[in-house]
Amino acid sequence: MRLDLSSYITLDRIPQRYYRPENDFEEYTLSRFEKIPVHIYEKSDRAARKIAANIAKLMLKHQKEGKKFILGVSGGSSPIQVYEELIRMHKEEGVSFSNLVVFNIYEFYPVTEPALTNLQFIKDSFLNHIDIDPDNIYSIDADIEKDLIAEKCEEYEEALHQLGGLDYLLLGLGSKGNIGFNMPGSNLHSQTRLVVLDGDSRRDIASSYESLDKVPVSAITMGIADMMRAKRITLIAWGEQKAESIKQMVEGSVTESAPASVLQTHPDADVYIDLAAASNLTRISQPWLVTNCEWTSKLIRRAIVWLCGIVNKPILKLTNKDYNDYGLSELITLYGSAYNVNIKIFNDLQHTITGWPGGKPNADDSNRPERAKPYPKRVIIFSPHPDDDVISMGGTFQRLVNQGHDVHVAYQTSGNIAVGDEEVIRYLSVFKHLIREYDPDNKAALDKLSSILHHLFHEKGSDDVDIPEVRFLKGRIRREEARSADRYVGLPHSHVHFLDLPFYETGKVKKDPISEKDVVIVKNFIESIKPHQIYVAGDLADPHGTHKVCLDAILAAIDLMKDDDWFKDCRIWMYRGAWKEWEIDHIEMAVPISPEELRQKRNAILRHQSQMESAPFLGDDERLFWQRSEERNRATANMYDKLGLASYEAIEAFVEYKPLRDNIEG
Incomplete structure (x- = not known):
């Protein structure tokens, strides 16, 4: 029984070569708007297996050298599949986590009930299922006295510095382009500190609480400066709700309004996403701007709708010049003129419109979305x-x-x-x-x-x-x-x-x-x-x-x-x-x-x-x-x-x- 079929819905517009290039030349061509290495997978579980393998390989390398492996981890739903694969490797392949040291990169505050802390979530999802030494788990307390917050933040940073900083940082991406709870406007050199959570951030974590009213109003987060000192960083994001933030951080400029964009400046940072999260990247959304396209009806329709928005014209008023000026000359070559393309897409869209969603009885249904018979349905x-x-x-x-x-x-x-x-x-x-x-x-x-x-x-x-x-x-x-x-x-x-x-x-x-x-x-x-x-x-x-x-x-x-x-x-x-x-x-x-x-x-x-x-x-x-x-x-x-x-x-x-x-x- 296949229980995850919704993850295969890619809506029939994205040829594999756009996200899995055949060679380096294609890779460079397709990703030329991307300012950080991006790895796109059809499904998140495949990406998670790859990330877990990378983490385990580095950790075992440190084991052979007699070193501890310092890993920064976060909560939320994004890393769960990575944690599950690491647990599987421990139980089925005998991978030991004895040299693993974990830093919880953020904690909600105040939280008086331990079961609702981010640390407990990470323990339940990961740490309680492997052979990590409990003394190797570092986190800010969720119930510390208010006048001790600054002191505890300094102790947390000092412990990290004493261990030599993070060897590997696994990050999720927030709805506002935040990493940890470094929200838009955060100083790119910020340290570990208390931050007040805005409405979007609180809504992001509401699934762990009974209602939005019960979500903590603040959190203590590792600062961007400490994150950027990590030797290697992997950011993960799944689902179309992350698509706009991914585009901004990958293709936009480095800016405090999109804190994750700072990862563009890190020497060893990668982004792992599924097709849904990649849907706004240029190579997926407007591939005609970076490569020759496989022109399906849906891709042509997308291109024309995009062009109409760029030149502010309806479909039937588009000209050959419009197509040539905005990288769509291929369509003129294929169809002979703008007029021919315009008519095709206009009729295509016209045929989607129907006042009879169940099909119109006794009508020609050759150009209707639904068949006429049987009636009634x-x-x-x-x-x-x-x-x-x-x-x-x-x-x-x-x-x-x-x-x-x-x-x-x-x-x-x-x-x-x-x-x-x-x-x-x-x-x-x-x-x-x-x-x-x-x-x-x-x-x-x-x-x-x-x-x-x-x-x-x-x-x-x-x-x-x-x-x-x-x-x-x-x-x-x-x-x-x-x-x-x-x-x-x-x-x-x-x-x-x-x-x-x-x-x-x-x-x-x-x-x-x-x-x-x-x-x-x-x-x-x-x-x-x-x-x-x-x-x-x-x-x-x-x-x-x-x-x-x-x-x-x-x-x-x-x-x-x-x-x-x-x-x-x-x-x-x-x-x-x-x-x-x-x-x-x-x-x-x-x-x-x-x-x-x-x-x-x-x-x-x-x-x-x-x-x-x-x-x-x-x-x-x-x-x-x-x-x-x-x-x-x-x-x-x-x-x-x-x-x-x-x-x-x-x-x-x-x-x-x-x-x-x-x-x-x-």
Whole structure:
């Protein structure tokens, strides 16, 4: 059972030679905008194996020479696969870490509970599973007295200097281009110090805490100066949410506004990334600027959209001179004139637009994204949380119902951790008054409600996991909000399904890994409907990871069914919208939303009252979910308009997923 198929989604635009050149000449040509060595892998686990092998090789070399090996490590999700491979090498290959000395490069402050410290995370993920001497682990204490912070920072630096500095530093990349917690504006010669965390930094680490409110407000971080003294540095970054920061640090200038860019000046620093994190690099995003291209339809579309933005013209007004001036003369050679290229791409984009997402019956479907038959279609809309369906594709959802298709919605998780305690208190108070009014002798129910209220008011600590009764109530609140939104859309009660996948039900922000149990639940549900269309959330930029796990559960189930006869007539459409929209060169179906439909979509989103201002995970984006959604949909419509296509109020966009064959690696 393949449980990580989402990591293979490269959207069919990136030939291997762009990131795995055949020779040194190609390497130099492709990477000429890159100011630091970059290693791009299809999947993060392959990169992690290479990094772990490098670390082990250097460490063992030091062992043979009778030296300690000084390693700087960080927390977060990025290095976990490296740690896992090092643990495997220890357990299966007998690699000893007896000479390893570890410096934890940052620690949250203040943290009074040891289990929530970054050091404990590193121990749980790595150090507790190898034969390191506990005395060789160095870290700033997370609960030191405030007036001792400066003194302890000096002691930490002195210990590092006494050992000769770092032999190897393994870094992750923050959302603002930070390394450790050296945030934009940090002095490039900074020392170990206390820093106040901004909203983005706190949101980055929120997955380790119960809510953003409980994330520490500051951290003690190793300074850039000490990092730059390391003999060797490896920076790692996975996922498209890191793509913009990677481009800035690799291709931009060295600047305090992007602290990681200082690594360009280090004599032995490398960057290891996966294809998603590399997606904004010139060789991946605009390869025509560095090499001769393999011109697929998607790459041509991307190039033309880029050119339109550069010269500020719609597609049909581009000229031969525009193409020649901006490195796209190859297309003129291939197609004979700008006019021929313009018409091709204009028609290509025009054919993505449809008001019939389920296919238009009794119509010529040769140039439509969806086939006309069968009609009506059985449709499943998978929603990771109980509101992603209406937030990300509420207009299309409404169209599918209005156009007579047999639509089912499946909510994959309960979403119970995203409900504030105040919501539960409000509902419990209503329940108590109802019982007192209509069933006053029901002492057991009244006692139970009073017990839960007492727990919430007087017993629950700020870091406590919800008791089962509270989790149940929070899950029911999300469930009934979803039913309300579905009723508004016009979906029958019997077509609303709650899967409650086990991986999510930990009661904590940190979830369990995906397992066969999750996949089986999804598979059994799909087989019970045997749909002609499946809509899934393709939000791989999800900062909390739930969307990716939900997508992997669906793709694993599809992988098991893809050769079944009934499944051969099923198409899978990926939607986005919770964090970012599909790039226009990938869009294969664009569903226009009228002003009235956009208002209806907003009304459906507003049915999820617990997810408005009081939701625990709104983050620093001050816009409400319906506002974020509308602005993304309007931005997509605006892009189509600027390219010279029809002008719509808003557009929801989709990309088709085609099940992978069995000849993939890993």
